[in-house]
Amino acid sequence: MNRRYLMQGLLYFILGIVFVYFAIQQVNTGGWGVFAYVIMAMAAVDFVTAIRFVFQGLRGKGNPQDK
Structure with a gap:
């Protein structure tokens, strides 16, 4: 198990949650504008990156020099 990848995944997951929160606030104040869609796209990219x-x-096949 490579902790560096897990920590980066956690960071991207938290960033995705923050972007979802900002998108919800944007929709509540200004409706579904272009900016809300951009924020949601950024959150989706962060969630996909976090999963990867x-x-x-978990796979543990990181850089051989890390071990």
Whole structure:
């Protein structure tokens, strides 16, 4: 298990949650505008990146120099 990938995955997951929160606030104040869609797209990218980092960390096939 590679802790560096797991920590990066956690960081991206938290960032995704923050972007979802900002998108909800934007929709509540201004409706579904372009900015809300951009924020949701950024959150989706962060969640996908988080999942990829977590799977990479659990698989344990990181950089051989890390071990």
